[in-house]
Each structure stands twice: as structure tokens, then as C-alpha cells.
Amino acid sequence: MSEAREAGSPDTGAPAGNVAEVPPAGPLCLTGRIQVEVDGETVADTDDVALCRCGHSANKPFCDGSHNKVGFSDPGVILGGRLVPGRDEPAEDDPVVIVCATDGPLLVRGPLTVVASDGETVQGTKGALCRCGASSTKPFCDGTHKRSGFVS
Ligand code: FES
Numbered sequence: 001m002s003e004a005r006e007a008g009s010p011d012t013g014a015p016a017g018n019v020a021e022v023p024p025a026g027p028l029c030l031t032g033r034i035q036v037e038v039d040g041e042t043v044a045d046t047d048d049v050a051l052c053r054c055g056h057s058a059n060k061p062f063c064d065g066s067h068n069k070v071g072f073s074d075p076g077v078i079l080g081g082r083l084v085p086g087r088d089e090p091a092e093d094d095p096v097v098i099v100c101a102t103d104g105p106l107l108v109r110g111p112l113t114v115v116a117s118d119g120e121t122v123q124g125t126k127g128a129l130c131r132c133g134a135s136s137t138k139p140f141c142d143g144t145h146k147r148s149g150f151v152s
Contacts, residue, residue, distance in 0.1 A: 018096040020114045020129070022139045024076035027063035028053045028106070028129060033095035036061060039102070051098065051106060055133035060152055061100045074138055076117030081140020083108060083124025090125055098129075103152050105141035106131050114139060 018032030027050040036044040036051070038061065050063040054072035057064045066072075096110035105128040114122045114129075116139075128141040132150035135142045 017092055018094075018110065018112045020112055020139075022053075022076040022078075022114065022116050024117050025072050025074050026053075026067060026076070027051055028131075028139065030096075030098070032112075033093065035095050035097045036100065037097060038100045051131065053129070053131050053133060053139065055131060055150060061098075061106065061131065072133060074133075076139075078114070078116045078120050078122060078139065079135075080137030081127070081135075081142065083112060083114065083122050083127035086125035096125075100131070100152065101128075103150055104145055105129055 018034060019030070021029040023029060029050050031048050034044065034046050034049055035042055036049065043061075051061050052063045052066070054067040054070060056066040056070045056072070058066065090111035094111050096108060096112045099107040099109055101107055108125070108127045108129060111125050112123070130138050130141045130145070131152070132145040132148060134144040134148045134150070136144065
């Protein structure tokens, strides 16, 4: 039994805190204390949100199901990249802010655990997650959005 969960609550095996799950060929599924910023404005302050990572949603940064229509193909495993630790140890209940860079990636600012479809996890407080669908280091950004002309 996990020490972090309350007695009597179900043990789902999921890590505590802010989590970004990466399902195969699907969106980035975030749970925890999640804030999403676009152009300096908070567009979501929630405990559960799906953000587009195929690059084709008409409702960016949110998923609208377009990954199914465009045949987005990705195994949901960690192909490269990472999150880095911040200078200060984050509190367990700190929110993570996802800053949507204009025509660029989802910038992670706060504690986050990325959970791949094969169970591999990456933890940290800073990094860049791909939302153009073209990175060779998914789920992390490798700069391909600049060459591909991604428009957010
Ligand atoms: S956002 Fe996809 S490579 Fe940067």
C-alpha cells in the first residue's frame, strides 16, 4: 500500500501529485493541480485536462479528438528528452503551470511526473513537451516545430 494515499482510498498505482499521462496516439492527459496559460492568461485551472499533442486540434491547447481524424501515430513511450529539477524542492501540492509557447511547445513550470504508456516515468519541474506532433523525442520537444512551421 502506498504511504501517500489515505487509508481506505483505492490504490490505483498512479504517482501522487501532478501527472501527465501519454497514451498511445492520444493527447497529453494531465491530472493534479494544473494551470494552463496562453499569452500570459490562465485559460484553465483544473484537476483534469487533455492537451493536444498531435498539432491538429481546432481548440488548441485543448484536445478536440482530431488525433483520431488525422491518424496521429505515436506509441506514447519516451523517445527522448527529459524534465529537469528546479533549484528548490517543490511542495507535494504545488501546482504545475503549463505555459503554451506561441507556435511552440508546452513549457512545464512546476512539479510534474510524465508517465509513458509503458510505465516509464520522468519527473522534474522544468521542460518542454511537444504539441506539434512532429518531435523525434516525444513526448518532449526537440525543436522540430520551428522547421515544420507549426502554428498554434
Ligand atoms: S512542439 Fe513539437 S517539436 Fe517542439
